[in-house]
Amino acid sequence: MDSFLTSRIVSDILGGLTNGAIYGLVALSLVLVWRATRVLNFAQGAMPMFATYLGMGLLSYHWPYWVCVGVSLVAAFAIGALTERVLVRPLYGKPEINPIVVMVGYLIILEAFAAAIWSTTPRSLPAPFSPIDWQLGGQPVGLSPFSLFEIVTALVVMGAIVTLFRFTRLGLQLRASALAPEVSRLLGVRVGRMLTLGWMLSTAVGAVTAILVASNFFTGLTPQLMDGIFAFGFIAAAVGGLDSPVGAVTSGIVLGVILQFVGDYLNSNAIILVALVILIVSLMVRPSGLLTRSATRRV
C-alpha cells in the first residue's frame, strides 16, 4: 500500500490534480465573463495579476497574510467592475473581434504597468501551508499540504459559484441577464449591474488563482505570472465549453492530469504541444465544447 501511494502513477495523478485545479479555476473565470457578456477575455490573467500585486504587496508593510488576500479580492472586484464599465461596455453590439483586440491590448498595458511599478523581478509570496510533500516510509507522496490547499480552494470556489448560480435569486438574475437580456429588463432585472457583477466575480476567481500560482516557490509573483497558466485555462474552457462552468472545470482538471503524465513519461517540452493537439482535435469533434448541450435556443 505504501509503495502504491508513493508510486510514480499516484504522484503524477496528485500533481496533475493540483495543476488541473488551477487550470479549472482559470477556465471558470473565462466562462463567467463569456456567459455574461460574450467577451473572450484575454486579459483574464493580467487583471487578477494586478489585483494580486496591489493586495499581496502589502505583505512588505507587514500586513497579515489573510488580510492581504482579502485586499487582493477587493482589488479584483474593483478592477473587474471598472474594466466592464469603462472598457467593455462601449463594445457591446460591436463586431466580435473588437473586444478581443481591446482585451489583448489591455493585457499588454497591464503587464507593462505592473513591470513599471513593481519591476519584473519575481517576488516570493509565503505559502500559507508547507509546500513540502508528505512522506510515507521515507518516500514523498506527491502531495503537500499546500497543494492539498490548492485543490480544496479550487473545489470550494467552484462549489460557491455553482451554488450562487443554481440556488440563489441573484444567480437566477445573472443567468437570465446572460441568456435573455431584453426579457430580463422587461421583468425588472437590472441587467447592467448583473453584467458588471459577472466581471467582478470572474476577476475575483482569477485573483484566488493568481495568489495560489504566485505562492508556488518556483514562480513567485511576476507581471507575466498568469501567461502560461492562461493558455492552459483557455484550452480547458474551449474544450469544456465556454458556456458550461462545470464542463470548463472538469476539463481543466482532466487536462492537468493528462499533461502531468505527458511531462513525466514523454518530455516536459511536449506538454504545450499535446495541449494544443487536444484543443484542435476537440474543436474539430465538437466546436461548441464537449460538455455543452448543443444550443437549441428558440425565439
Place this chain on the structure above:
Amino acid sequence: MITVEGLTVTFGAVNALRDVSLRAETGKITAVLGANGAGKTTLLRTISGLVAPQSGTVSLDERVLTRRKPEEIARLGVGHVPEGRGVIAEFTVEENLRLGAIVAKVPLEEGLAQQYEAFPVLGERRKQHAAKLSGGERQMLAMARALIARPSVLLLDEPSLGLAPLVTAQLMATIAELCATKDLTVVLVEQNASSALRIAHHAVVLNVGRVVADAPAPQVAADERLRQYYLGMVE
C-alpha cells in the same frame, strides 16, 4: 391608466410611429390593431422603455414613464409580454416564474401558489424546461411570469401568434377574466383582429405609424371600411 401623447418614433429615416396619442383605461382591455408594420410592437416597446421616442410622452397614471429605463418601468408596475413570448427556454417553468417574481412585493411561495392555481398546467410542469412546453403553454407561462409581479398594466404583444383557434379562444377568455378580476389595464396588440375585438372594450387602429381609428370596440368591429382596409377582416 396608460396615457400616450404625441408619440413619434423614428428608426433612421423611417417613421415607425407618427404623433400617436391614445389612452388605455384601468380595468379595461384596449386592443391595438393593424397590419404588419403598422407600429404596434414599436408602440408597446416605447411604453415599456425599450425604444426611446423622438417626441411625445407616455404616462402611467400621473407618472411620466418616458426616458426611464425598462427595468425601472417594470418596477413601477408595467408588465410586458413581448412578441414571441420571451420565455427563457433554458430555464424550468418555475425558474421563469421566479425570475418574474424578482420585483414582486409578495412572498415568492405565495406568488407561485397563485399562478399555479390560475394556470394548473404550469404547476404540473414546474420542474420541466420551458423548451418542452407547447405554444399555448408558453403563452400561459409568459403571462403568469408577468402577473406574478402584480403589475397594474399588462402589455400583450400578439399573444395568439402561432396558436390554434381553440387555444386562442381560451387564451382570450383568460385575458378577459384577468382584466376583470385584477382590475388590470390591458393593452392587447393583435393582428388577429376578430379575436381581440371579441374581448376588447376599446380599440385603436394603426396604419403605417398613424392612428386611423380610436373608438369603442363594438364600433370598430362594425365599421365596414376599417374591417376591409385595415383589419383584413373579409367575410
